[in-house]
Amino acid sequence: MMQTKTLEIAVGLFVAAGLAALFVLAMKVSNLTAFTDDTGYQLVAKFENIGSLKVGAPVSIAGVRVGRVGSIGIDHTTHEAVVKLNINKEYTDIPADTGASVLTAGLLGEQYIALEPGGDVKALKAGDEIKLTQPALILEKIIGQFLFSKAQEGPTKQ
């Protein structure tokens, strides 16, 4: 028979590990809360349409990830999407006339935000808004426009 104390400690550890696993599943795997690293600064960008952009999606410059989407909300007067971008603290020199657009990684992939730096000598500071934004491309709209323009051309000659 095992020592009572050792037994109790072993069972205690087991139960704690099981509950910790449940906690991890609830917190990290499902969407209860996001473990965001808040070392850096925040920028704001307003988009006409963000498609299916999600919190935590990458923010990149020239394909290099410089931050993540921190939160997504809506502007109650203009009804535009307000996206807060958490930029890592080492990228402090993003020009003030930088543009932001919502792009898709691959044909069916996840959407992310690409920043296109301008030539301004002034840099964006924490809380600044990115003025130049391009909305997400909605595939259905493009197909719709394409079909519409094809239909306007009239029937093709054989």
Place this chain on the structure above:
Amino acid sequence: MINRLQTLGRWGLIRFERLGRGSLFLMQVLAGLPALLLRPRLALQQVYATGVLSLVIIIVSGLFVGMVLGLQGYNTLVDFGAEESLGVLVALSLVRELGPVIAALLFAGRAGSALTAEIGLMKATEQLSAMEMMAVDPLARVIAPRLLGGFIAMPLLAAMFSAVGVFGGYFVGVGLLGVDDGSFWSQMQSKVELQEDILNGVIKSVVFGFVVTWIAVFEGYDTVPTSEGISRATTRTVVNSSLAVLGLDFVLTALMFGDF
């Protein structure tokens, strides 16, 4: 023809009789549970025997199942340029199905067989009869703690299996194959629901834990008290509880995620 029918009828009756015996046995054991509150240490020892000692196989299997899911999922998803969805694939398969089911199958093989063999040997060496002679109810003293111990241990093991598996998939997907770290977690968090997926997975593992432990203690208690009888009972435990887990999994999945 009549003889065949008779054989079939006898077979059916024996099955039903066994099911009935098992249910009556369960009722008696459940009646013995309140007495266990006075001596929780008995159940504690069983949580150790069924849970803590099964940790190694559960964690190692979980890790490897997660890693294989990561590899296979990546190879398929990368063709569609959707490798960011790897996190969703790994997490949903583990939390909904693989975690509870594989943990229950391993639990039946690792802990259920041991329970049956232990109780069967107690019966064969007449320890259970000796307890009855001393006016100790073996159902309350021996069986009830084992049932409760397995019932507590199994959901915790399944949760650990899923959690370790997700990190196995993360290790392969993000660490080795280069899926974006943030997309892996953010896609997972946006698709996996607490109630719909995780809670249903936990309910599954609770049901499986109960069924596997019930079959294991019943087969042990109902064994023919010979060495051959114990070996057959142990085999039956593993086979029957695995079949029960797989069958119940389909029923539970249909109830939880199906539209009927």
